[in-house]
Amino acid sequence: MKEALIFDLSRKGRRGICLGTPDVGSKPVEQLIPEKHLRTEPASLPELPESEVVRHFIRLSNLNYHVDKNMYPLGSCTMKYNPKINDYTSALQGFTGMHPLQPEKTAQGSLRLMYELSEMLAEIAGMAAVTLQPAAGAHGELTGILLIKKYHDSLGSKRNKLLVVDSAHGTNPASAAIANYDTISVNSNAEGRTDIGDLKEKLTADVAALMLTNPNTLGLFEKDIQVIEKLVHDNGSLLYMDGANMNALMGITRPGDMGFDVVHYNLHKTFSAPHGGGGPGSGPVGVCEKLVPFLPVPAIEKTDENGCERFSMNMDKPQSIGRMMNFYGNFGVLVRAYTYLRMLGADGVKRVSENAIINANYLLSRLLEKYELPYPEPVMHEFCLSGDRQKKQHNVRTLDIAKRLLDYGFHAPTIYFPLIVSEALMIEPTETETRETLDAFAEAMLAIADEAENNPELVLNSPLETPVKRLDEAQASRKLNISCPGC
C-alpha cells in the first residue's frame, strides 16, 4: 500500500515530454538570459515518462480519503458531495480567462454572477445586503466584527466586549481577539442551549455584540432566539450569527427574521465548494439595513441604462470598512456556489436542509443503541455523542474509536469538539448520503462499540489497515517534518 517518492521512481534519461526549441526572439534563450541567472548544472528533477507520473499521483490519491470516495461525517464541516457541474462551470474559459483588472464593461457576466449570488444569499438568510469578499468563515467573522465596530463607532458608542457562547467554534473568540475585543464566554444550560440567566448577567453596557451559532454546534436550535434577540437589542448591542450551519436552515427559517444583524455563510460548506486541505474558501457576510453603509468596497451594483442592466463596482463608500481581500474574493468558489444554487432552485435548497435534518436524526436514532447523547433532544443537521461510556467501562477513548473507524473505511467524525461534551463525537452526515451509506456507517460505529466491550486491545491499536498506523499526534504537530528523507 506504500507509494515510493517520485524521486525514487526516477530513472536517468527517462522523459515525459520533449520541449521544442524555444523561439522567443531571434537568439537562443541561453543568450537572452544574463549569464549570472543561468544554471550551471541541471535542476535535480525526477525523470519519468508521463504514464508513470499519472499513475504515481493516482496511487497517491487512492491513499487519500475524500468525499468522492465515501461519507465524510466531520461535524460542523458539512462535507457534502460537491456536484461536478460546479467544477465544470468554474473552469469555463470565459471565467478562467478573465483578468481582475479588465474594464468593467468587458466583465459584465462575472459582475452579474456576483451580484445575483449575493442577492440569492441575502434572500436565503433574510438580510439586506451581502459582501462576497471574505475568503473563509473565520475571515467572514472578522469582517462582521469590523462592521459591528464601525457601527458602534459611528454612534460614538464605546464598547469593548464581545459575548461568545461556550459551545461556539474556536474561530469566534479568535476573530474577536484579532479585532481587539475582550471575549466573554456565555454558558450553555443543561439543555445545551444558551443560558439566558448567564447571558443577562454578562450583557453589560460595554458589550458590542453577542456571537451565536444557530443551530449551535450540538446541532440544537436556539429555541429562545426571540428572547435573546430582545435582550441583546434592548442593551444596544448587535446580534451576530455564525451561519456555518446554514445547511440546517435554508428555505425553512432565516437569521434576518430572527433578528440577527450580521451573519456569515460558508460557501465551502453549505454551498458545496470542495474544501479541506486549506484550499480556497469563501465566507460572505450578510447584514441588516443599518449596517449596509459599512460593507467592504468595491460594492457591486446594478443600474439601469436605457432598459439595459449594467453592473459596476462602486469604490465610493465613505463609511465602508475598506477592502477585506484583493480584488473580489475567491471568484472560482463564487461560480461554484452560484451554479449550485441555480441548479437547485428555491425548492431544492429547502430540500437540502430537510434531508440534512432527517439524515442526522435517522443516524442518531441508530447510534443511540450504544452511544451516549449528553443533550437528548431532536437535532437539526448534526449531533454530538459522547464516548464516555466506552471510556469509563472499557478504557477506550473517543480518539481510539475515531482511529478504528478508518479500518472500516470511514473518515472519523469531528472529535473533542465542542468542548462542553466530554469525549465528544460530533457527527454530520449531510443530505447527500443515501440510507445505505448511513446504515453502513451506523453498523461500523456499533461494531466498534462491541469491539470496545469485547476486544478493547483491537480498538486501542487501530488503525491496522491504513498505510500509516497510529501516529504520535503530539509529536507530529510539535515536530512537523514534511521534507523527503535524503532531499
Ligand SMILES: *Cc1c(COP(=O)(O)O)cnc(C)c1O
Ligand atoms: C467551519 C466553521 C467556522 C469557520 O469557517 P472556516 O471557513 O473554516 O474559517 C466557524 N464556525 C463554525 C460553526 C464552523 O463550522
